[in-house]
Amino acid sequence: MALYRYVGGKEALVLQMVDAAIGEFPLPAQRPASWRAGIETAARQQWAAYRAHLWLASAVTMGRPQMLPNLLPHTDAVLRAVAGFGVDPATSMYAAITVFGYVRGVALNLEPEAQAEQDTGMTADEWARHQADKLATMVAAQDLAGFRALTGPEEFEFDYDLDQLFEFGLGIVLDGLAVKLQRMRTPLR
Secondary structure, three states: OOOHHHHOOHHHHHHHHHHHHHHOOOOOOOOOOOHHHHHHHHHHHHHHHHHHOOOHHHHOOOOOOOOOOOOHHHHHHHHHHHHOOOOOHHHHHHHHHHHHHHHHHHHOOHHHHHHHHHHHOOOHHHHHHHOHHHHHHHHHHHOOHHHHHHHOOOOOOOOOOHHHHHHHHHHHHHHHHHHHHHHHOOOOO
């Protein structure tokens, strides 16, 4: 409690912690050559921060973003990347919030997964293998054709890896963003 006298309370302390944690993952001084590389760089730096500080994803917000010196450049990088499409300011902000929301959304699974592994002593893959019989019973009982198609004639092996999920989803988000921004491009005069 004595610490709060120096930082102005718990909220102020958390803000300083968020700023310090994000500050460990600055964007490169030289801007990437393409819009996509610019967004990928910002997203991957945020992901690295979330991986290093599992509490961080739950400490940042989307609806009332924290105005922090080390956090704003990440949003700015996305805004700069989107600016080349000539879209209106609201679209640019929605694009930045969408990217931020995707990265944060996946990162929100990091801390509970680490906690579950600690509590059970099993990785996500080991836990899933222990659930295989239960899953097979439910798939058969409910006629879940999508799940049944995954198993086919041999046992389905899925490597639940949040880093792979992050990269897979980032590609989808950026592919979709490219299409959307091209369609919304303001005609140049």
